[in-house]
Amino acid sequence: MPLKVWNGSSWQVQAQLKVWNGSSWVSTNALNNAKSARVWNGSSWVQFHPGVRIDEYPPTSNSIDLFHYAIDTGGTSANSFVKVELNSNGTATYSYADQTTGGTNYLTYSWLLTGANTDYYAYMDAPSGDPFSIGSSATATSLQLNTTRSWNLYVENFVNNSSVFKSLVSTLRIKNSAGTDILSVSVNMYVEAQVGIPP
Numbered sequence: 405m406p407l408k409v410w411n412g413s414s415w416q417v418q419a420q421l422k423v424w425n426g427s428s429w430v431s432t433n434a435l436n437n438a439k440s441a442r443v444w445n446g447s448s449w450v451q452f453h454p455g456v457r458i459d460e461y462p463p464t465s466n467s468i469d470l471f472h473y474a475i476d477t478g479g480t481s482a483n484s485f486v487k488v489e490l491n492s493n494g495t496a497t498y499s500y501a502d503q504t505t506g507g508t509n510y511l512t513y514s515w516l517l518t519g520a521n522t523d524y525y526a527y528m529d530a531p532s533g534d535p536f537s538i539g540s541s542a543t544a545t546s547l548q549l550n551t552t553r554s555w556n557l558y559v560e561n562f563v564n565n566s567s568v569f570k571s572l573v574s575t576l577r578i579k580n581s582a583g584t585d586i587l588s589v590s591v592n593m594y595v596e597a598q599v600g601i602p603p
Contacts, residue, residue: 411582455518456578458587461498461511467590468576470510470557474502475598479564482597485537488576489554490515490526502597515578516549524586525579526553531591533572546579561597569596 461468470486485501494516501507516524525546528536536543537558547553555576561568570593577588 414581456515456524456586457513457517458515458576458578458589459496459511459513460589467592468498469592470498470500471592471594472500472502473596473598474504476503477600479600481560481562482599483558483560484595484597485556485558486593486595487554487556488591489552490549490578491552492521492550494521521549523580524549525581525583527577527579527585528553528555528591529575529577531572531574534570536572536574543574546583549578555591557593557595559595559597561599563599565600565602567596567598567602569594571595 458468460466461470468488470488472484472486474482474484476482481503483501483503487497487499487501489497489499491497494514495512496515497512498510499507500510525548526541527546528541528543530544534557536555540555541547541553543555555574557570557572559568559570572591572593574591574593575588576591578586580586
């Protein structure tokens with residue numbers, strides 16, 4: 405179970421927890437579950453805080469960087485798509501698709517480590533650059549993770565010998581019910597679709 409405190413009317417997931425490392429107080433919240441608080445259950449150390457994780461991609465980037473390029477050399481049409489998804493079943497997926505692949509995962513992992521999906525909320529900042537594409541979840545608002553939430557960027561091109569692209573920068577956060585960040589990570593998306601070979 406995640407660490408919860410009584411706020412006067414309900415039990416609430418504790419967003420921030422710090423430990424003394426010998427010289428300073430450091431947060432146990434980190435990307436890729438790098439720092440966590442654990443207790444001995446009689447046979448093994450089990451994590452109780454934070455109850456969630458967000459993985460960076462690619463590894464050691466300290467962000468989620470999703471870039472996809474698609475080309476149709478036949479001169480008909482091309483499309484490119486990337487997506488970040490936090491599923492209500494506790495898994496997360498970063499993926500891409502185009503007219504050839506149909507869809508492939510960059511990465512799949514468990515974002516929910518302890519507690520229930522109802523304990524946590526996703527929050528994607530309003531992006532700078534292009535907006536998220538149709539079908540994306542809302543931005544700049546807390547969305548309870550008992551429902552799958554996803555954000556995508558899509559571009560298509562039907563003009564021969566040309567290339568079109570979209571890009572954005574945002575921040576993905578997982579919050580508690582009080583709206584306090586538990587984890588956060590920068591999100592960078594770039595998609596490009598090329599048709600034919602531009603002169």
